[in-house]
Amino acid sequence: MRAKRVDTVVVGGGIVGLAHALAAARGGDRVVLFERDDFAAGASIRNFGMIWAVGQQRGAVYERALRSREVWLEIAAMTGMWAAETGSLHLAHHEDEVAVLEEFLTASAPARERGARMVTAAEAAARGPAVREEGLLGALWSPTEVNVDPRAAIPAVAAHLAGEYGVEVRFGETVRGIDMPSVSTTAGEWRADRVYVCSGNDFATLYPDVFATSGLLRCKLQMMRTRVQPGGWQLGPMLCGGLTLLHYAAFEGLAAQAALRARLDTQLPYEREHGVHVLLSQTADGRLTIGDSHAYAGTHDPFQDEGINEAVLRYLRTFAKVPEPVVTERWEGHYPSLRDGRTELVVSPEPGVTVVNGVGGAGMTLSFGLAEEVVGHGAPAPTPTSANTPVPAGPRPG
Incomplete structure (x- = not known):
């Protein structure tokens, strides 16, 4: 059978793969996206649905998050997908939490320029x-x-790619080998000029040697969801407390x-032990x-710890x-994470x-901006912790 011909193949139907398919299609490429599962079932639907710019590393990564935010809102306007511009509140019930937040504002002029500020209780x-x-x-x-x-947004983005840009989205088909320009799948052979491998937690099918030396670990998290709140009750801004100030890169390096x-x-x-x-x-x-916890390993056991919940x-x-x-509802999620300070692989x-991977727990927040950088320029703009640049080992949120 004759191989089908496209400009770009994307491997992976999670948010990273969808973002790269969108960036390529917007650039005029004929794109096909392969996802081995019948529908997206991984980290991209097992999260809060937060586009969380405020928590990202100050500088280029924060700007990348803001660009991703713009794309999310563009897609929502075109599709009718629910995307609420709720904002967020970091609640401080202790003086040391106030001190971190105030120092963050001093160190982050771009966040201040976009409206971040301290408010009273x-x-x-x-x-x-x-x-x-009480005590706030x-x-x-x-x-x-x-x-x-996320459970609605990821399918909506996939449908948008197909309907608006003509991306051929093929669920339930596995890419089993790449030998450029040939791409072998369980449903036939393809030829492409470019391939973006956004395979998430699958480190074994394609380029296992790359992943073996990448420094990636799998993060296991535990999350929960409540019943519908009564009377149309609305949360308003997304909320977090003091523990979050030790998790996100935005607060790293603050005295x-x-x-x-x-x-x-x-x-x-x-x-603290369970992240x-x-x-x-x-x-x-x-x-x-509601969530979450963070445990890092190459392989995790499948059991949830109710003590963590x-x-x-x-x-x-x-x-x-x-x-x-x-x-x-209770569930666990798994996503690849770099633990040495890099923000992506x-x-x-x-x-x-x-190969694009390792965005950690910030895939929903960063993927659209990252994909535009990768597809448009061949690699992200260099920053001290981006791309595949070695950096000193240290803690890595996400």
Whole structure:
């Protein structure tokens, strides 16, 4: 059978693959995307749906997140997909949390320029009915965060690619080998000028040697979702507390972090051991998404630890109150993570092929911007922690 011909092949139907298919199609390429599963079932639908620019590394990565935000809103306007510009509140119930937030604002002029600022406890409570005002000293308000419903958003983006740009989206078909310009799949042979391998947690099918030396580990997380909240109750801004200030790269390098870390290591050793920090978002139909924890390894056992779920809910109650906190769904997610400070893995194992992986827990936030950089220029703009540049080992959020 004669091989089919396209300009670009994308491997992977999660948000990273969809973003690269969109960037290539917008550039005029004929694109086919292959996803081995019958529908997207991985990390891209097992998350909060947060487009969380405020938490990203200050500088180029933050700007990448803002560009991704623009693309999400463009797609929502074209498709009618739910995308709520809710913003976010980082709630501070301790002086050391206030200190980190204030130092962040001092260090991040771009965030200030886009409206991030400290608000009083009363102002925070007025913005969000879930805010626990007792003992609240203040909060960081950021207007840039957008909430989507990942279980609906990922299929909507795939349908948008097919309908608007003519991308051939082929679910249930596996790419089993690449020898440029030939791409072998379980449904036949293709020829392409370019291939983007966005295979997520699959490190074995394509270019296993690349992944073996990449430094990638799999992050296992635990998350929960409540029933629909009564009476049309709305969360408003997405919420988080002090533990989050030790998780996201936006707060790395701030002097005030040391005191916060020392206190939380002492007061919440279980949460710190299991990588717990707590975020709260809402789905389009009114359910609340709560999480999460973080464990890093090459392979994880399949079991959830109910003690971790209890710790997440216990910490949530310290900064938020919701009408119906009854949990109706629990799940675990897995995503590839670089633990040495790099914000993504972008490598070319052979001419015409680019492997894109390792965006950690920020795939929904960064993928559209990253894809435009990769597709448009062949590699992300160099920053101290991007691409495949070696950096000193150290902690890596996400």
